[in-house]
Each structure stands twice: as structure tokens, then as C-alpha cells.
Amino acid sequence: MFIGFDYGTANCSVAAVLDGQPTLLPLEGDNYYIPSTVCAPTRESVSEHLFRHLNIKPSDTVGEQVLRRAIAANRDESIELVREDMAFGQAALDLYLEDPRDVYYVKSPKSFLGANGLHDVQISFFEDLVCSMMANIKTQSELTTQTEILQAVIGRPINFHGRGGEEANRQAESILYRAARRAGFKDIEFQFEPVAAGLEYESTLKENKTVLVVDIGGGTTDCSLLDMGPSWIGRTDRTQSLLAHSGQRVGGNDLDIYLAFKQFMQPFGLASKSKSGIDMPLTQFWNPIAINNVEAQKNFYSRENFNALKLLRKEAAEPAKLDRLLKVYQDTLGYSIVRRAEEAKIGLADSAQFKAAVNVASELVEIDISVEQMIEAIETPKSKMIELVKEAIQQGQKAPDVIYMTGGSARSPILRQAVEQAVPNVPIVSGNYFGSVTAGLARWADTCFKM
Template sequence: MTKNYCGIDFGTSNCTAGWLNGDEPELALMDGDSRYLSSALYIQRRKADDNDQHHDSDEPYINESLHRLLAQDAKVFLGQAAHQHYSSDPLAGVFIRSPKSMLGSRLTPAQSQIYRQICTLLLKEIKHKAQQHQQIAEAATLDYAVLGRPVHFQGIDGALGDERAEAILRQAAADVGFREIQFAYEPVAAAMEFERSLDKEQLVLVVDIGGGTSDISLIRLGPKRMAQLDRSSDLLGHAGRRIGGVDMDIKLAIYSLMPLLGRGTQALTGRPLPNSLFSDAVNIIDIQAQENFYRPQTSAEIQQLMLQAKEPAKVARLGQLYQQHLSYYLVQAAEQAKISLADQTDTAVSLARVEPELSQLISSAQLDQAIYQELNGIQKLISQSMTDASSKPDCIFLTGGASAAKGIQALLQTMLPDIPLVHGDRFGSVGKGLCSIAARTFR
């Protein structure tokens, strides 16, 4: 039987869509044989743009490039195809990773329009793949959707920022043809997926550490409560902030990889080189930082740093990153290191596209040190959730792609040493829970 609804996890790192098949969540194939669509876009420049594709304009890098390409209806690649095109030729297009991270921040009207268009492109593909999976004819499209959202998209403007972010997603979903759109908290969706495995009532601390946000909820779960659609009375405490895996990747890139490009080295005067360019280079989820780094003037600033530096060859690598638009490449290298360190004590990172044979060995201790502030923030969220609920959990349910970090698990074991820790489907728990919520909402 064709389902006319779906639950969509519009994630910072990956996206899913699905529904219930009987009583079981079913996620549609999104990218080849994968049920996950990487939240990445590569917007290809036309050949006519080749002469002005980089630093030919005083207009901001993001506004100028993306606005022009989107207005031209340029060729767009999504998911793994986006990664492949960026890897093969970063200057032939504009690469966007984790657009959800931008939502809720202080976007200008022009930036809001750009990110609405980007979200629309992703949601259009998600909807198309879901319909393709169900073999729905174009004349009978999916009409209803529940989209997951974090407790807070950004911490800058609180509820106002959340409203802005939700409005962008709601309009984008309407733009691709959904007739009715509801939103559900991602940690509640993850909790409802875990609830299907319980045979008795429990207080569960849901620790959802995703690509863009950390959401912590203390919720009452059990088989007798599963039929209830409104679970507000069961949600005893929750807290969330924009602390996620991408933040961790950026910090690891700054502290463990950017020293190879001159960060932390000294000027001829003996004083350290200024850090701002090095941080802006890899802060891929801060629009202003990327605008600052990819200004035309940055080339001259890097040349000036090379003249001042005791180790100019390292700073020259920063120039290579700038010229070749390798910001995402460096952060992705850090991300792969973070993933490897979930199972290893150290890992070698190659940066051959910056310079042949360039590599760095990173240890799990260095990762923990790099993400110290993020771990501290997550600790505060956990404490806040338990304080709000005036209770301790019976168990901890850990989900989200960034939850694999050893530092996260060590933190939980330190804070709640006697509470059992249950690992969920890191990438699928939220999406599967949204399938259940969508079924109860629209079926």
C-alpha cells in the first residue's frame, strides 16, 4: 500500500525519509544503495564563468557566487556526487556542506533566500527519492511530511532564531509540494524509536549528538505509552545547543591540522602570527568567517604573513588552501580522523591536495583536547536536563553521528557511572522515529 506521508530527518550531515511498513520503520534509498543522503551540494559554474570564477568581485563570496549560480539555474549535484565533484575540481563550482548549520543564524534577507533555495534543492531530491522508492507516480506525490528539528537551531537569538530556521524549512518543504508539514523534536523522535525495544516503563536520558546540535532529553518511555501521539507530559526535561560533530571537526582542524599551515607559528619578531585567518579558513558553518576568508584582499594578507613569518613555507600552504578553495577538504580530513579515533588511539591524516606528502598524526587525546569546550557544553546540557526533571535516568540512550567520540562516552560514564548506556542507530534513530511520528500524525 502506498504511503502518502513521510518522516524526514533533514540532518546537518545526512538526510533520510521514510514511513511505517506495518509496524516497522522503513527508510527509502536516498543515494544509490544508501538510505542516507549526505547533506552536501555542489553547484557547478558554467563555462562562461571560468574567467570570473574566483576573486574578481568585491561582493561577498557566498552571496555573489551562490546568488548568481542559483539565478542561472546552474547544474546541481547532491550527496556523494557533490563530494566527488568537489574533490575532482573544487574551483569549477561552489560546494555547500551542512546547510542546516546556517539556519537560525543572523542571515541577511539575501542569505535567507539563498538558504531557502538550497534547502529546497535538498528536499526536492529527498522527496523524489522517497517517491521513487515507493514507486509513486508523479501524479500521486507524497503530500504530508513530519520534519525533525533540534531543540535549538542556534544559540544566538534563542526562540527567534528557531522560528526563522523553521520558517525557512517550512517554506522549502511547501516549495517542493508538501501540502501539510509538521515538525517534531529530533530527540523525541529518537526516544520513540528506542521505545519500541522496551518491555517496561523507564526514565531514559536521550543523548543525541548530531552533526550540528546536541539535544539532551529526559523522557518517560514504555510500551503502554507508545500509542500516545502527544508525549509532552512524558518529556520531563530537555536542553539543546548548537554543539555538534561539525563543530568538533572544525576544532580538530584548527588545533591539529592548521599548525601545518602556519597557525601558532611565530613572526620574525618572535610574536605569534595572528590567528584570525587560520580560524576563518576552516569555520565552514560561519557565513561571516567564510566571507572574510574568501575576500579578494586575503591573497595579499597571506603574502604579507609569509614575509613576516619565521616559517613562510607553512603559511604558503594557507595560500594554497585559499587559491584552491580547500576549506571543506581540510574539515572533511578532520572529520575522517574523528571517525577513525572512535576505534583507534591515533590516526594519520593526509593533506596531499594542499601539498604532496603532507600528513599529520592525530591521537585520541588530541581530539579530546581540541573539543574540550564542546564536551563541557554537553556536560552542562546533561546537568540542565536532569535538574529540570528533578530526576536521574534509568538508562542512557546514545545516538547521533558524533556520539561515537570516546570523549562523549567517557563523559557520560563519569557523570552517571551506574547508569547503563545503550547505543542506538547513530545515523538512523531519529529518522526511524520520525517515521513513527509521521504515521501517527497522518495515517
């Protein structure tokens, strides 16, 4: 059996073709979308879990070294890892929120796969992370279908990382491929996510059209200019219909991060000063909430930075604010702050005002945010997204007949209005914001694996 597999930055989903139509499969209870999160007792537990409880062996000698170190580290900490210690999706988030200090939690590992400068050990660990998530999803899918699933078309963005170019894309795709093989998939193909979304939209077309797909996902924005319609459906070679692609690592997560930085970090000391009148360093407020940046997280949560934060607190004109920032460090609250920003973003889609609340130790920090403040906060990532829209049209040298917007953040009226202004007089349509990529991947799997 084959599936389309959307290994997303914010959520993962899979679809199988049943009775001739792509059908999403439940992955967490009755939910078709499982948050891209992992929670474990320790960092080392991820690698040991694969080997001890799933009988999934490392793919190379570096992986073997990572596994040996993981087992030794857990043994030294007297951690007896049981299968239920690993949690995924909403269950992982709930476990993390119970006590952030007591677990190892990762959100959106896909964001890191194309990062520059990763060492072999880091690449091997990311492969273990992805493999554990894929193995869980494969198991849940097989429970639903009561069939072994051996073939998958996996979605990928146009570009995994902003600066790495094709080398970064190769690195990320290689991690995904090896992880999928270890998780038990035998035949694996990749397809661009916006092309997959276009394939799902194409199934509704009665005549040929030039379609600009704008896919604003959690981690990336991807655009594809495509010739689509009845005369293309079912073809295994779509090369001539692929007119242009553009993509960058800027997506819904970035909207949340920028909103968190601009509107949530003042109570933690942003824009405050030292007793001598010097501004507090911006990086101390950016790094904890830059959850898609490996180096930023590493720098903020380093032992050396804890000493730097204590010194800032000692010199601060408003030390109570820096006390909160110290709690962010001690309780690893960066994910929680960004989560509250995401809730505010969603709430402001339907309301002019939103009251957010962040738990900091025993204190509840409340923040009032207006739509105007959000628009100002997300201007930088929004502008990058619109440039990608323009780039795809310019590359393709052809005006679209229609714009198909998909991805969770494509629901934002702010972003839709920005696209309308950038490409006037072209109708904008949407389907299933969250499921169109997955359904299109299943359609492409049907084409690839039925041959």
C-alpha cells in the same frame, strides 16, 4: 503517503511506515543516508535550477529578486545550466574534490539557518538551498515507493543556534517549512530530534521508564528527559511525558573543526611567528576551517583577506607554511581539511595513532595524531555537550532510569565515557546511531497523519 524526514547537518534520511514498521528508504544508490551537501557550477545556479528544471517558483518577492539576479549572473558568465549540473550527497562531494576552484559547494546548510543577522536575500538563498535538497530527496523517495509523498514530519533540534534563542528557532523552522512546501509537501509537522529518537527506543520497552535521550548529531547536541513506555505509545498528546529539553549548536562537526584547528593547522602556520617575533593571528587559521560559521567563511575568503595573507607571508619567519595557507584560500581547501580531520576522528576510535594526509596543490602534507592529542583538541566542545546532559536532568528534576545515546558522534568512546562520568550508575544503551531519529519521525508521522 507520509514519511519521517531527518534533514540532518551531516546526513539526510527518510523513513516510511511499511507493514507497520519504520523503513528507511534509499536516497543515493543503495545508501539510506545522503550527505547534506550541494554542488553547482555557481552560487547562482541553485536558484535558477529550481525554477528552470523543477518548475519551483520563489515563495516571495525577495526570492523573485534572487532568481532574476541569478539568471542574469549566469547569462553574463555564459553558463547554460542543465539539470545534471546540480549534484547532491556523495556525488556533490566527489565533484567538489575533483576541482574545488571550479564549482560552488556547500556542506551542512542546516548549520546556517538560525544564524543571527541574516538579511532577507540570504534567508531566501538558504531557502533555495534547502528546497533543492528536499526536492531531490522527495524525488528519490517517490521513485523507491512508486507513490506520491505529500506528508512529512521533519526533525528539528532543540535549538538551531547557540545565541539566537526562540527568534533563531522561528527563523530556521520557517526556512525549513517554506522549503518543504515548495519541494511539494502539503502537510508538514515538526518534532524535536531527541524526542523522535526516544519514540523509536520506546517501541522496545516492556515497562514505563524515564529516559534521557542524548542525541549527538553533526551540528547539534540535543537532550530530552522523557517518560516513556507502553502506557504512552500511540498517544497524540505527549505533553505530560516531556519533562525537559536542552540543546545547543555543538556536534560532530565541531569535534572535527576543533581537531582540525589544533592538529592540522600547524603546517599552514599556526603557532608560527613573524620575522619580528609576533605570533601569527589565530583567526587566519580558525576561519578557513570554521565551515559552520557564515561570517568566518566570508571573512577568510574575502578579497581583502587575500591581501592580508600575502602581507603575513611576506613578514613570516616560515614563509613556506604561509604559502600553504594561501593555497587554502586560493583552492578553498577548508572543507577538505575538516574532512581529513573527520577521518582521523573516526580512525582514532579504533586505534591509538592515525596518519592523516592533506593535498595542498602538488604537495601531500602528512600529520600524525594520537588519541591523547584528539582528546585534548576536542575538550571545549565535549565539555559543552556534557553540560547539556546535566542541564536536562536538572531541569526535569528527575533521575533517568536509562540513557539512550544516538547520533553519529555518540559512537565515540570518549563521549560515552564522559556521559558515564557525568551521570554515574545509569545504564547507557544505543540502537541505530544514524537511523533512530528518522525511524522515530516516521512513527510520529504515523500518529499525526493516520488520524
